[in-house]
Amino acid sequence: MMTMTTRRRALLAVATTLTTSARAQERSYPDRSVTIVVPAAAGGGGDFAARLLGDGLSRELGQTFLVDNRVGGGGTVAAMTVARASPNGYTVLLAYSGTHVTFPSLFPSLPWDPERSFTPVALVLRAPHVIVVRRDLAAATLAELADLARRNPGRLTYASSGAGTIQHIGGEWLAGIFGAPMLHVPYRGAGPAMNDLVAGTIDMMITTPPAVVGLLRDSSIRALAIASTTRHEMLPGVPTTTEAGFAEFELEAWFAIYAPAGTARSVIDGLSSAVRRAVVEPVFQRRSIEAGTIPAFMDPEELAAFTRSELGRWSEIIRRLGIRSE
Incomplete structure (x- = not known):
């Protein structure tokens, strides 16, 4: 029959073994x-x-x-x-x-x-985030995009990788600055959203450079501004939102x-x-x-x-x- 003292010793031995094993795993991480x-x-x-x-x-x-x-x-x-x-x-x-x-x-x-x-x-x-549009959209600058949104309230579409994401909030923020509502179109990820922007079924998207640098090089889409106070060395021809006249819009x-x-x-x-x-x-x-x-x-x-x-x-x-x- 196992006594209370024996049980304690057995439990202590098990605990010690488990602790020693866990510490060994931590030291060898990752194995x-x-x-x-x-x-x-x-x-x-x-x-x-x-x-x-x-x-x-x-x-x-x-x-x-x-x-x-x-x-x-x-x-x-x-x-x-x-x-x-x-x-x-x-x-x-x-x-x-x-x-x-x-x-x-x-x-x-x-x-x-x-x-x-x-x-x-x-x-x-x-x-930094960059504001990109489909290549045939009738807006060559951020100011022209704002004007287009005001002339077509609720009709200009912008994509996001899902409701509540930074692209969604950024789009609403930009619409507020423009003083004109825009239509939010959520997707299951930035990749599918970008595919539709390239296809021309969506007007605009706010996203990060990795998703667009290659597409900008081959003119599949166009960039209107980068939401930063300084230009990006990989996108030297893209003006900042400050240069474009929308200094309050900074999005990183x-x-x-x-x-x-x-x-x-x-x-x-x-x-x-x-x-x-x-x-x-x-x-x-x-x-x-x-x-x-x-x-x-x-x-x-x-x-x-x-x-x-x-x-x-x-x-x-x-x-x-x-x-x-x-």
């Missing part, structure tokens, strides 16, 4: 492939960021980083996939600001929380890595350090800049504070614009 879940379809800015980072981390850590595109629900499908994953560092989220802070600011009753459901790892990239996207809540600090620190090294690699820097993004880095503490600040900022923008969830 197998890691999945980066991204709330974007193939061809979008988030997909580019995930694949660029995955390649860099593979070089740094010697393991394969797989990209898993989980589109739907304004980022909810991807977010829940990671939030419910084992907190061991082998399933992480490549979050896009439009789905990680803008969407939750509009829909506060989601089954996941951008702060409590995740552990911040690192900021990876920043990217960012991409960051988050792990499930409860992930061991040693795993978080190891992955964050690898991201820090990856973003300064010459290959990473070159590919990032060629695609129109800006390599950036924040450590876990900085990213946590930044996430909280961004949630507050977007909540205020949405409140000021009077946008409500449907």
Whole structure:
């Protein structure tokens, strides 16, 4: 018969074994492939960021980083996939600001929380948004687009990768500046939306440079302005919104890595350090800049504070614009 003391010793032995095993796994992380879940379809800015980072981390850590595109629900499908994953560092989220802070600011009753459901790892990239239109739209400048919207209230269409995303809120913000309503057309990801813009079935989209640089080179679409105070070196002929006469419209996207809540600090620190090294690699820097993004880095503490600040900022923008969830 097992006595109370014997039971305690047995339980302590099991706990010690489990703890030792967990610590050994943390020290050897990663010892197998890691999945980066991204709330974007193939061809979008988030997909580019995930694949660029995955390649860099593979070089740094010697393991394969797989990209898993989980589109739907304004980022909810991807977010829940990671939030419910084992907190061991082998399933992480490549979050896009439009789905990680803008969407939750509009829909506060989601089954996941951008702060409590995740552990911040690192900021990876920043990217200004660019306002692009179908190639045959009768507007060569942002001022002409505003005039076209005013002459056709509610008829000018703009695409987004989903309701509540940064493209959606940005479109409503721009419509407010124009003083004319525009018709929002949501898609399941930036890739499908861009396909329709190229086909000419949608008039306009606000998106990040990775999705449009190649299309602009072959004149499949046109860029009217970049929503920044400075021109972008990969789009030198595109004026800023300030130069175009709409200085109040500044819109920047960012991409960051988050792990499930409860992930061991040693795993978080190891992955964050690898991201820090990856973003300064010459290959990473070159590919990032060629695609129109800006390599950036924040450590876990900085990213946590930044996430909280961004949630507050977007909540205020949405409140000021009077946008409500449907």
